[in-house]
Amino acid sequence: MTQTPLTTTVQVGQLPPGTREHLTSPVTQAALRIQNNIAAGSREYLGTHGFMEMMPPLIGPVTDPGCRGAKQVDVDYYGHKYKVMTSVILYKQASLLAFDKIFYLAPNVRLEPMETATTGRHLVEFHQLDVEVADASREEILDLAQGLLRHIVTYVLRESKADLALLGRDPDAIAALLREPFERMTHQAAVTRLQDLRHVQSADAEIDWEGERLISEQTDRPFFIVDYPKGSRGFTDGESATEPGVLRNFDLIASDGFGELASGGERTYEYRRLIERMRETGENPAKYAWYLDLAKEGLRPSAGFGLGVERVTRYLAGLGAVWQANAYPKLPGIASP
Amino acid sequence: MTQTPLTTTVQVGQLPPGTREHLTSPVTQAALRIQNNIAAGSREYLGTHGFMEMMPPLIGPVTDPGCRGAKQVDVDYYGHKYKVMTSVILYKQASLLAFDKIFYLAPNVRLEPMETATTGRHLVEFHQLDVEVADASREEILDLAQGLLRHIVTYVLRESKADLALLGRDPDAIAALLREPFERMTHQAAVTRLQDLRHVQSADAEIDWEGERLISEQTDRPFFIVDYPKGSRGFTDGESATEPGVLRNFDLIASDGFGELASGGERTYEYRRLIERMRETGENPAKYAWYLDLAKEGLRPSAGFGLGVERVTRYLAGLGAVWQANAYPKLPGIASP
Numbered sequence: 001m002t003q004t005p006l007t008t009t010v011q012v013g014q015l016p017p018g019t020r021e022h023l024t025s026p027v028t029q030a031a032l033r034i035q036n037n038i039a040a041g042s043r044e045y046l047g048t049h050g051f052m053e054m055m056p057p058l059i060g061p062v063t064d065p066g067c068r069g070a071k072q073v074d075v076d077y078y079g080h081k082y083k084v085m086t087s088v089i090l091y092k093q094a095s096l097l098a099f100d101k102i103f104y105l106a107p108n109v110r111l112e113p114m115e116t117a118t119t120g121r122h123l124v125e126f127h128q129l130d131v132e133v134a135d136a137s138r139e140e141i142l143d144l145a146q147g148l149l150r151h152i153v154t155y156v157l158r159e160s161k162a163d164l165a166l167l168g169r170d171p172d173a174i175a176a177l178l179r180e181p182f183e184r185m186t187h188q189a190a191v192t193r194l195q196d197l198r199h200v201q202s203a204d205a206e207i208d209w210e211g212e213r214l215i216s217e218q219t220d221r222p223f224f225i226v227d228y229p230k231g232s233r234g235f236t237d238g239e240s241a242t243e244p245g246v247l248r249n250f251d252l253i254a255s256d257g258f259g260e261l262a263s264g265g266e267r268t269y270e271y272r273r274l275i276e277r278m279r280e281t282g283e284n285p286a287k288y289a290w291y292l293d294l295a296k297e298g299l300r301p302s303a304g305f306g307l308g309v310e311r312v313t314r315y316l317a318g319l320g321a322v323w324q325a326n327a328y329p330k331l332p333g334i335a336s337p
Numbered sequence: 338m339t340q341t342p343l344t345t346t347v348q349v350g351q352l353p354p355g356t357r358e359h360l361t362s363p364v365t366q367a368a369l370r371i372q373n374n375i376a377a378g379s380r381e382y383l384g385t386h387g388f389m390e391m392m393p394p395l396i397g398p399v400t401d402p403g404c405r406g407a408k409q410v411d412v413d414y415y416g417h418k419y420k421v422m423t424s425v426i427l428y429k430q431a432s433l434l435a436f437d438k439i440f441y442l443a444p445n446v447r448l449e450p451m452e453t454a455t456t457g458r459h460l461v462e463f464h465q466l467d468v469e470v471a472d473a474s475r476e477e478i479l480d481l482a483q484g485l486l487r488h489i490v491t492y493v494l495r496e497s498k499a500d501l502a503l504l505g506r507d508p509d510a511i512a513a514l515l516r517e518p519f520e521r522m523t524h525q526a527a528v529t530r531l532q533d534l535r536h537v538q539s540a541d542a543e544i545d546w547e548g549e550r551l552i553s554e555q556t557d558r559p560f561f562i563v564d565y566p567k568g569s570r571g572f573t574d575g576e577s578a579t580e581p582g583v584l585r586n587f588d589l590i591a592s593d594g595f596g597e598l599a600s601g602g603e604r605t606y607e608y609r610r611l612i613e614r615m616r617e618t619g620e621n622p623a624k625y626a627w628y629l630d631l632a633k634e635g636l637r638p639s640a641g642f643g644l645g646v647e648r649v650t651r652y653l654a655g656l657g658a659v660w661q662a663n664a665y666p667k668l669p670g671i672a673s674p
Contacts, residue, residue: 294357
């Protein structure tokens with residue numbers, strides 16, 4: 001006897017219901033149980049690969065400068081202007097002074113523009129699995145991200161069978177990513193592919209969400225876009241030593257139109273380069289005193305990535321909107337718990 | 338060949354060193370490794386007891402009202418005045434609409450008074466294991482808190498042997514708590530005991546830290562103080578139906594002078610009682626609209642507790658100050674990452 005699966009699609013622009021309706025929805029509950037297994041699978045994989053989990057900071061004098069379009073949240077900290085974390089990137093780099101391989105499962109807040117409230121893809125408050133490895137190259141980090149995501153999928157396919165069935169998610173749709181390595185294409189190749197699809201995409205800029213969706217729809221497993229041009233990202237993304245203007249970074253894009261899951265790459269870590277890149281990206285070095293003080297005496301070279309927990313949950317559970325993967329979804333401009 | 342243990346004592350009023358020195362200190366590193374095992378042991382225990390882990394919120398329209406002496410951090414959320422979480426208590430109660438047993442491992446910020454910067458016991462930013470069970474009585478929650486702490490200790494004694502040795506922490510000092518159940522004394526009995534020790538303690542008030550330390554020094558394992566008087570706590574602590582003025586709550590106090598580890602109890606959950614208790618404690622019900630809306634249609638009766646992660650780490654690792662158990666310690670009034 002097969003049960004009729006729950007409806008996981010949402011209308012274009014559909015907003016979450018009230019708190020009671022959202023929390024008592026079997027879709028929300030199944031999504032959160034799957035999310036719990038995503039976190040458990042991540043911890044299992046990273047734990048067996050020698051990673052230390054760190055407790056996330058919540059506020060600090062500065063935070064991730066690389067969140068274009070989104071505003072940071074200011075707080076008054078005993079008369080000092082502090083920020084709520086948009087990501088723990090600066091703390092990840094510093095933490096490698098204590099341990100070689102670390103991760104955070106951290107809550108972040110980004111005040112996204114109001115017009116993104118109805119995209120089904122934006123949350124103001126979200127959670128990120130933030131991983132960093134000292135002395136790692138981008139290629140090693142691509143392998144790690146692929147290995148981690150595959151382990152998560154294996155874990156969820158094993159432990160969340162009933163919930164996937166409840167949500168009508170075909171296990172084969174995600175099992176596909178266990179079969180072959182994820183494709184790695186350069187930003188330039190992605191731009192060419194998009195132009196072939198008659199999508200307007202500049203060769204010097206970030207690939208927009210619509211473009212990501214277009215490429216993403218043509219594949220049955222996630223893939224990496226590497227080598228973004230310098231102007232498209234913040235100062236923490238490391239620039240190639242041999243190809244000036246090319247960043248040693250990547251995005252991990254889900255298949256079937258689900259879009260970006262993770263971003264990362266090698267980091268800028270040398271004091272002199274950090275100052276240069278801050279100036280190039282319009283950041284004031286004086287704001288980053290604690291971080292630059294560490295860099296002056298030496299930060300470690302590293303690479304890493306941040307994986308969006310709600311986005312991965314949406315992808316694996318096959319949900320229509322990312323807010324279905326958060327117990328208390330906060331959408332841009334909308335006052336809610 | 339035995340290694341000389343590291344020094345874990347700190348001077349009275351000693352502040353943390355700079356970020357590099359703190360992160361490269363073998364004491365910090367050992368403390369954080371032990372903390373990692375405390376988190377892993379907690380997840381193992383709660384996972385096998387049917388708990389769902391939830392991803393913590395970071396900001397919201399209101400937060401825990403029960404943090405006397407400490408100020409909340411305001412943020413501007415698209416023109417609405419929001420708060421950074423001082424604890425996730427309100428979200429814990431709401432989350433029981435989705436699951437019967439839940440926990441959060443959540444970062445919190447409380448702007449403690451400046452004069453507490455040198456106590457060695459206060460952190461502005463800290464982490465809390467926040468547990469809640471629907472339809473549970475205080476007595477069931479005392480058993481759960483005891484079972485959890487004992488499991489954490491068993492886990493740490495097994496997995497952190499080398500680090501305990503490195504820090505010169507005698508395993509027997511914490512193994513003592515595995516032998517007998519934790520004593521349960523009423524607030525009234527604690528007051529009498531303190532008065533016998535010639536400590537000035539009012540029968541109607543919170544037991545001050547010095548008092549906690551005094552009682553705590555006379556035992557070799559943690560103990561519970563239950564039944565605090567109503568005036569001493571916020572509106573979320575449930576009042577006894579049979580003994581008006583007595584709260585169905587508890588504190589868990591560590592042995593050997595380490596002081597409070599956890600606080601909890603049964604919750605106020607009925608709409609009418611919440612309004613009454615808000616008024617009694619000087620809180621404006623209008624601020625709590627989303628939470629009271631849920632209560633009006635019905636919150637579930639529950640009990641739970643919050644366990645301070647840095648405090649438990651300090652206790653098990655035998656550290657002189659709580660800031661030794663945090664990678665980026667923020668002390669009251671002091672600007673630091």
